[in-house]
Amino acid sequence: MPPADEQLWILAGLGAVALILAFVVRQLMRTRPQPIPVEGPLRLTIKPLKELRPDPNHLYLGTTIARELTARLKGFQRLEPHMGDGGSALSVEGTVRKFGPRLVIALRLANSRHPVWRGTYDGAINDLGYMADKMAANVAHALKVAPRKKAAQPAGQKAAAK
Incomplete structure (x- = not known):
């Protein structure tokens, strides 16, 4: 020894x-986050929000909010949002709490699990559409993408629509 x-x-x-x-x-x-590309499509996974206070009267509230957010994000250039649990480096996840008629939503945009942006939204459940618009606009701003341009209608169709 x-x-x-x-x-x-x-x-x-x-x-x-x-x-x-x-x-x-x-x-x-x-893991280091990959830089967010400035050109080309951005695949974005929207995960269903976790419900911190599940309400039996509003089942699947987190999934409904994720669907609303996915639909709103489709209105932005370069974004290819889809619901799911993976498949892309960019993801949006969060939580939702329901206090009576009010919702508190906390979102996080991550690039390869590294936070890029965070936001909290508080509003009435009836204002869910407005909150989804604000959430989508803030996520798009964080990713530096612009809204899609609406296709111009020919003059004859505008007159017929009135």
Whole structure:
């Protein structure tokens, strides 16, 4: 058996090797977000919101809000939003709490699990459409995308529509 001083040096050396190895593994495991492309389509996964206070009178409220948000985001250039649990680096997830007639919605836009934007919305359940418009506009602003241009109707169709 080696002397006590030699055992301490061996233990210190093993500890140093373990620390260096842990640091190297941590650096390799750390994911860095990919930069958000400035051109081309952006695939965006909208996850159903988690309901923190489920209400039996409003089943699937988190899924309904995610559908509303997905529909609103389709009105922006370059965005290809879809509902689901994965499939793209960009994702929107969040929570919804219902307090009587009011909703509190917390959203997070993430790029490869790294937060890009966060927002909280508080309003009446009857204002869900307005809140979905605001949420979509803020997500689009964070991604630096503009609304789609509406196709111009020929003059004959405008007159017929009136």
